[in-house]
Amino acid sequence: MRKRIVAGNWKMNLDMEKGMSVFSEIVHMVNDERNGTQEVIICPPFPLLNQFAKLGAGIVHVGAQNCHDQASGAYTGEISAHMIKSTGANYVIIGHSERRQYFAESNELLLVKTKQALANNLKPIFCIGETLEERNNGSYFDVLRTQLKEGVFGLSEFEFEQVILAYEPVWAIGTGLTASPEQAQDIHSFIRQEIENHYNQTIANNTSILYGGSCNPGNAAALFAQSDIDGGLIGGASLKSRDFTDIVKALNG
Numbered sequence: 001m002r003k004r005i006v007a008g009n010w011k012m013n014l015d016m017e018k019g020m021s022v023f024s025e026i027v028h029m030v031n032d033e034r035n036g037t038q039e040v041i042i043c044p045p046f047p048l049l050n051q052f053a054k055l056g057a058g059i060v061h062v063g064a065q066n067c068h069d070q071a072s073g074a075y076t077g078e079i080s081a082h083m084i085k086s087t088g089a090n091y092v093i094i095g096h097s098e099r100r101q102y103f104a105e106s107n108e109l110l111l112v113k114t115k116q117a118l119a120n121n122l123k124p125i126f127c128i129g130e131t132l133e134e135r136n137n138g139s140y141f142d143v144l145r146t147q148l149k150e151g152v153f154g155l156s157e158f159e160f161e162q163v164i165l166a167y168e169p170v171w172a173i174g175t176g177l178t179a180s181p182e183q184a185q186d187i188h189s190f191i192r193q194e195i196e197n198h199y200n201q202t203i204a205n206n207t208s209i210l211y212g213g214s215c216n217p218g219n220a221a222a223l224f225a226q227s228d229i230d231g232g233l234i235g236g237a238s239l240k241s242r243d244f245t246d247i248v249k250a251l252n253g
């Protein structure tokens with residue numbers, strides 16, 4: 001049975017003091033709303049990982065927003081999957097569109113990063129999504145198929161079973177333009193079919209596929225009610241404890 005998950009991606013926001021305060025509120029509120037079948041994750045900037053992993057106390061899990069593709073070495077300024085794991089974090093976002101856009105991360109590189117994460121017992125939250133241009137010119141199914149094929153379908157069945165996917169249409173990220181529940185469901189169902197075509201039906205049915213892109217307390221319930229949407233990857237709304245917790249509540253239906 002696949003998991004229902006809400007993950008917050010804080011991106012490059014909040015310092016130690018403010019971050020600790022928002023995270024403590026989230027842990028407290030999520031604890032009150034807790035439903036054992038859900039997984040709640042916050043992915044803060046690297047400096048906050050260790051403190052959050054301790055504070056989260058298994059109620060709110062912690063993940064990084066990126067990792068390097070190599071195990072160690074002379075890569076000034078970079079952080080390895082092993083280092084992330086050693087902070088107590090258990091997840092890592094890989095292939096977010098901002099990494100693809102601003103850091104030129106290719107599908108091939110992202111596959112190597114995903115393997116690094118898995119080799120260090122981190123669960124990858126692997127992001128795919130089309131740009132506005134690709135949506136408008138009708139090439140989005142091909143774009144998504146290529147991102148899956150080159151980015152994660154190089155994994156063995158055993159490896160892929162550890163992966164959480166996130167569909168994040170780039171045109172919906174931080175823009176206030178959300179994919180409609182029907183648009184998102186169409187894509188999630190397409191992704192699940194692609195997984196079945198490449199692996200098998202059991203793996204497809206067990207894969208959690210999250211939606212991300214201007215998800216908020218007002219639209220989360222309708223999105224999460226779709227049969228192939230297993231939760232959300234939340235940006236802006238995860239920086240506010242009440243909004244984020246309301247989105248977690250929406251997962252209950």
Ligand SMILES: O=C[C@H](O)COP(=O)(O)O
Pocket residue numbers: 009096168172173174175176212213214215233234235236237
């Ligand atoms: O990783 C999260 C996504 O980029 C969504 O961000 P957003 O909720 O601010 O649109």
